[in-house]
Amino acid sequence: MDKQSSIVEIRNVYKCYYKGDLVVPVLSDITFDIARGEFLAIMGPSGSGKSTLLNLIAGIDRLDSGSIVIDDVDISTLSETELAGWRSGNVGFIFQFYNLIPVLTAFENVDLPLHLTGLSKKERREHVEAALNMVNLTPRMDHYPSQLSGGEQQRVAIARAIVIDPAILVADEPTGDLDRKSASDVLDLMDRLNTELNKTIIMVTHDPHAAERAHVIRHLEKGEFST
Amino acid sequence: MILLKMILKNAFRRKVRTGLTVLAFAIAILAFGLLRTVIGAWYAGVESSSANRLITRNAVSLIFPLPLSYYEKIRHAEGVTSVSYGNWFGGIYISEKNFFANFAIQPETYLGLYPEYILPEDQKEAFLRDRRGFVAGRKLAERFGWDIGDVVTLKGTIYPGNWDFELKGIYRGRTQNTDETQFFFHWQYLNETIRQTMPSMADKVGFYLIGVRDPNHSADVAREIDAMFRNSPAETLTETEAAFIMGFISMSQAIIQVINVVSIVVIIIILAVVANTMAMTTRERIGEYAVLKTLGYTGLHITILIVGEALVITFLGSLLGIALTYPAAAGFKQGLSAFFPIFNIERSTIWYDLGIAGAVGFAASFIPAVQAVRIRIADGLRRIG
Numbered sequence: 001m002d003k004q005s006s007i008v009e010i011r012n013v014y015k016c017y018y019k020g021d022l023v024v025p026v027l028s029d030i031t032f033d034i035a036r037g038e039f040l041a042i043m044g045p046s047g048s049g050k051s052t053l054l055n056l057i058a059g060i061d062r063l064d065s066g067s068i069v070i071d072d073v074d075i076s077t078l079s080e081t082e083l084a085g086w087r088s089g090n091v092g093f094i095f096q097f098y099n100l101i102p103v104l105t106a107f108e109n110v111d112l113p114l115h116l117t118g119l120s121k122k123e124r125r126e127h128v129e130a131a132l133n134m135v136n137l138t139p140r141m142d143h144y145p146s147q148l149s150g151g152e153q154q155r156v157a158i159a160r161a162i163v164i165d166p167a168i169l170v171a172d173e174p175t176g177d178l179d180r181k182s183a184s185d186v187l188d189l190m191d192r193l194n195t196e197l198n199k200t201i202i203m204v205t206h207d208p209h210a211a212e213r214a215h216v217i218r219h220l221e222k223g224e225f226s227t
Numbered sequence: 228m229i230l231l232k233m234i235l236k237n238a239f240r241r242k243v244r245t246g247l248t249v250l251a252f253a254i255a256i257l258a259f260g261l262l263r264t265v266i267g268a269w270y271a272g273v274e275s276s277s278a279n280r281l282i283t284r285n286a287v288s289l290i291f292p293l294p295l296s297y298y299e300k301i302r303h304a305e306g307v308t309s310v311s312y313g314n315w316f317g318g319i320y321i322s323e324k325n326f327f328a329n330f331a332i333q334p335e336t337y338l339g340l341y342p343e344y345i346l347p348e349d350q351k352e353a354f355l356r357d358r359r360g361f362v363a364g365r366k367l368a369e370r371f372g373w374d375i376g377d378v379v380t381l382k383g384t385i386y387p388g389n390w391d392f393e394l395k396g397i398y399r400g401r402t403q404n405t406d407e408t409q410f411f412f413h414w415q416y417l418n419e420t421i422r423q424t425m426p427s428m429a430d431k432v433g434f435y436l437i438g439v440r441d442p443n444h445s446a447d448v449a450r451e452i453d454a455m456f457r458n459s460p461a462e463t464l465t466e467t468e469a470a471f472i473m474g475f476i477s478m479s480q481a482i483i484q485v486i487n488v489v490s491i492v493v494i495i496i497i498l499a500v501v502a503n504t505m506a507m508t509t510r511e512r513i514g515e516y517a518v519l520k521t522l523g524y525t526g527l528h529i530t531i532l533i534v535g536e537a538l539v540i541t542f543l544g545s546l547l548g549i550a551l552t553y554p555a556a557a558g559f560k561q562g563l564s565a566f567f568p569i570f571n572i573e574r575s576t577i578w579y580d581l582g583i584a585g586a587v588g589f590a591a592s593f594i595p596a597v598q599a600v601r602i603r604i605a606d607g608l609r610r611i612g
Contacts, residue, residue: 052605060520060604061603081525084520087523088522089523099608101519103233103236103240104232104236108232112519112522115228160522
């Protein structure tokens with residue numbers, strides 16, 4: 001696979017929020033590309049717009065103007081339903097607070113995105129077991145999130161993100177709620193996903209140690225990239 | 228399948244809250260079921276009435292009697308198959324609180340017109356042979372522990388004195404809607420006695436009971452009978468048995484309307500309770516719904532989760548309420564048998580209970596579901612942590 005071709009093309013993206021009559025610009029004229037297989041870290045102070053940018057790339061928020069093309073699909077033109085379908089097959093999400101469904105076991109949480117595919121029960125089981133094996137959590141597949149440590153929960157979340165075999169993984173402060181050891185394990189895992197499976201990873205972080213793992217680091221300040 | 232699993236697990240995440248909501252719903256269904264059963268009991272007489280029977284009474288008021296001499300004329304009216312008559316006796320057994328309906332009747336014809344009263348042949352013959360005999364409904368006999376041969380004394384209110392009767396038969400109802408709490412004795416016994424003590428009241432009947440050949444011509448028969456006695460000192464009003472009973476019910480129409488309104492208010496209150504529960508539940512899980520949307524689940528999936536959870540709660544409450552309604556109704560039946568001889572839970576009440584569960588489940592979760600579907604994923608995710 002050509003590591004240097006762009007998988008994400010972001011052009012002149014503007015985004016603002018409204019507080020009553022007040023318009024608060026968040027992103028201003030953002031333009032950049034992300035290469036296939038790249039591990040990108042976006043850093044910046046709180047309120048700089050990095051999570052908003054990540055949400056736009058992941059298709060869970062709408063831009064005001066500009067375009068975001070991912071794997072030749074301009075996601076800014078998709079309807080809500082089309083966007084939901086696109087997300088379910090193309091993006092894996094890793095959140096700061098893991099965001100597992102507490103009433104489902106680790107296995108069921110990882111299985112969750114596969115219910116939207118046409119896979120049979122047997123095929124789903126194979127995919128889930130492979131994903132859990134990848135994050136070394138096979139023995140704990142029947143545990144509920146409340147029975148797992150923070151690091152284990154984040155690994156389940158990573159398994160859920162990769163189970164659909166997405167081209168892109170987006171991670172919003174993936175180590176923000178973890179101790180140093182667990183954070184290091186999670187970053188190791190993300191490294192492996194990038195190097196072994198050639199996943200494009202876009203990570204937002206405050207943590208310079210986490211950012212060090214990335215190939216490219218971009219700094220966002222007041223809605224613009226700083227050089 | 229995963230949605231069903233989540234619906235069931237979500238429904239019991241807050242066990243105390245879900246339990247209390249289910250209990251509240253069950254109590255509302257219990258109250259609704261009992262109120263509907265009370266209304267049904269009010270109309271039970273109408274439902275068990277026969278289209279083949281007419282009742283003729285004094286046109287001025289039921290409290291005024293009719294001459295016995297009308298009997299032969301009515302009997303020969305076109306379309307009439309049989310005629311009987313009777314008087315409301317209004318006797319008291321030991322104490323006024325032991326109220327039950329007691330009638331002096333012309334026994335052969337009366338029992339003939341009520342085939343739904345099943346009386347063993349030997350008991351019927353014994354009753355017909357003895358003018359001091361009486362027959363009682365099964366429930367009435369059970370209520371006071373009467374057996375065949377027991378002598379029962381009624382204290383007359385309309386016809387003064389103590390009246391002794393001997394139990395000759397106990398009838399059963401053909402259906403569960405047949406009144407088994409009545410007391411019938413010989414009109415002849417009443418008439419012979421009052422002929423001596425109150426001669427002006429003798430040879431008069433409270434009502435005529437008329438069997439008609441064709442229920443489709445009941446109106447014509449009623450018109451013909453009333454025309455016979457027009458401009459007489461005691462004009463008649465003839466109507467179907469159902470209309471006659473409805474006349475009594477209409478006197479208490481206001482109470483029935485109040486009961487109907489209360490039963491609707493009960494449903495509105497429980498709708499508010501379930502809606503509040505679902506609003507709290509949805510608010511707590513808005514982050515989870517955002518995660519599901521992130522993974523590609525649509526608004527329809529989220530709606531199914533929320534509405535499904537509400538339906539689990541309301542249907543559990545409804546089933547519990549229905550289960551509680553039966554013993555509660557049995558208790559009411561025992562306590563109110565004097566006022567409601569027929570107090571049965573109708574099948575339609577159960578369907579209503581289940582229908583309410585569905586309607587309340589949908590209505591209570593509609594707004595929370597719309598809110599959960601409309602919230603932006605980014606805003607939903609912000610609620611976590």
